[in-house]
Amino acid sequence: MSEFLATAINQVLIKGQFVVLVYFLAVNGWYLVLLVSSLIEMRRHMLLIADESRHLLLSSTLSPRISILAPAFNEEATIEVSLRALLALQYPSLEVIVINDGSKDRTVEVLKERFDLVPVKTIYQQRVKTKQVRDLYRSASYPSLVVVDKENGGKADALNVGLSFAQGELVCAMDADTLIEPDGLQRMVRPFLYATDVVATGGTIRVVNGSEVKLGRVVRARVPVNALAGMQVVEYLRAFLFGRLGWNRLGGNIIISGAFGLFRRESVLSSGGYLHDTVGEDMELVLRLRRLSYEREGPGRIAFVPDPVAWTEVPESMRVLGRQRDRWHRGLADCLWRHRGMLFNPRYGVTGVFVFPYYVFVELLAPVIEAVGLISLALGLAFHVVDWSFAGLFYLTAYGLGTALTAFTLILEDVSFHRYDSFRDRALLFWWAMLENLGYRQVTVYWRLRGLWKFLRGRKDWGAMERKGFQKPVGIAETN
């Protein structure tokens, strides 16, 4: 009987390994396609923007008005610097709406003190149901600043309130602690000026940890010395530069980062605004906009623009990062489940047949397959089905192509924007890219599986994010 069991396990492990390896190669092969696509797209984009005089056309008085929606929850440490940076953005017609989502700290007090806020009344139409608005303020010093103080209801609720108060044709949804580069909006608005069917655009998010920040501006981009932050730099580069850019050419994106996205306000409102009962409200909205564009035969193009940059602080502790990744994966699972009708449905064009299945089988289920692979490898070693040299070879083969592709992403960054200019940064970036697969990636697999498990159990909590603030260069202590 035990011999039979051992043979059965042996067979399962052998076949399992094969499936896992084929899966890894297929996924990485697809990544290769994405990389080539992003290379073509990046070259086209760079040629298009070479010697462009943004201060003329993109700062035209005919440009659409943009309302920045910055939800703030317990952002006392960073709100002043972030907001000053927002108010100094180079865009001709700008409105900044800070939505205090029932912060328990001194966020509103800081805003009142530093920005001469005075209580005002206004008439607004609540097209999406939200929590109660407590007070509305305008700044006596900055005419374009509006602060809405409301009861806590989560980020989606705060954004919906912001949508009600916004006057702009376009709304920029962001996190209150995101640092947008001065000409970021000018660059991001391009697709809206160039096409009428665009409903949303997303820019690149970069990691601010370790960089030198002065007055809410990143004056020098540095690669963090902190391992967790460093590996996230690599992840972000990969996600934005070849992930989203690659999809631009292959049929469109369905993700726009919640930290920096520009939307046509009317499209968002007519689709029902942000959903409250999901932790992936940004992805859900984009997916809904795509879906409705097919169903209503209206505009619904989602464009990713690589050159507008927003900087965000990433977690440097395993606990906080774990919570974030777990939440992201729950959000992904939730969105895909809500819109499962799109899967392989030709009615939804490329999104249904191509993009949606990719997100299900690659993004959502990857941790499951990866975990199966790792566990079967460990079991294989335990049951002496495989020897150590084979296990090592299998492991390196499975992760090798991904590492090579990551290295190519670094090249893409280097030939396009090359923000990290010193040898030290270059070496660090490469170092983190190589180390990423030796432990970090496996831990993220665990977090994502945990997220999937929580989703299956119906958990919808966010988990807290801890901020250091930008007053001093983040991570500078480690750098020196």
Place this chain on the structure above:
Amino acid sequence: MVDRHFLNIVMLVEIALLVLAVAVFFAHGLWLFLNHRRVMRLTETARQSLARLVTRGTINLEDIELLRQLRHDVQVTVFLETSRNLTGSGKERLRFVAHEVLLIERARKLCESRLWTRRLRGERLLSRMDVADPIVVKLLSDENAAVRAQAAEWAAAQPSPPIIATMLTMLADPATQARFAVQDALLRMGSIVTEPLAAFLETHTGLPAESGLRVAGAIGGSRFLLAANRLSANENVGVRVAATNVLAAIGDVSSADRLATLLKDPDSGVRAAAARGLGRMQHWQSGSQLAECLRDSSWQVRREAGLALRAIGAPGALFLRRAIKGDDRFASDMAQQVLDLPEAAATAAG
């Protein structure tokens, strides 16, 4: 079991890819570093030479030769950054030097290229140096939208009647990018476009009219009255909204009468724009019509009508108070909200 030989082959391919990537990554870094140092040195020397040539007004052949020998990208960088800070005779001298160092010639050649990306670069160079070259006029009808848009941007600094005429025909450009650039360029040209634009609007409808009306709305002026009146009755909603905005921007008594009529338009966007316009003009004679709009089915129209009544002053406030006591609860609610607004907020919202 997965064949070890297969794994070895895959592994070798991966290693080769990785080594290639690493080599390219660091080699590119090294190239960037060395190139940056060289470019910085060249740029600094070039800046000094160009500054001498532009500021002194005398031609130093050595400086010209130095600039001529420069790499094209350094030439472009130096001339464009200098161009940003010059106008009038300074810019004229810069153009002369650019001509002497063959930069203009090279830009012209780029404009004639079969590749749109090169044409774009060439015209960007001519555009940012404000070079009035007929080759760019040809590019106004280029097959690529980005090239047409850039040509339109160039045209903003060359407001001659034939160019304005071409630009007006481009208001019907199928590409949004080109249309937007044309609108922006016409606006930048200033009052010189008023007459031809007004004449254009008097004879056109549809997309070109809608695009032109946006420019007219930003320019303002009673010269657009005839066209705006005509187009405010157009069947296209977008055209009617744009025409209403132009009527509001004109702020004339005759435009006010038309705006009052437009309060009954079937489209809520037009009605809201008309109410907003009347409020901006503080047209107290339209008080009763605006009060009627407080009962409108569209929230936006009710809001604009309420704010317009508030802007009118005492007569408007009277209508608002009456509406509060009226039988329509939507009108009553809006009137109450408008009256509750502090002065500054009402002005800002209006």
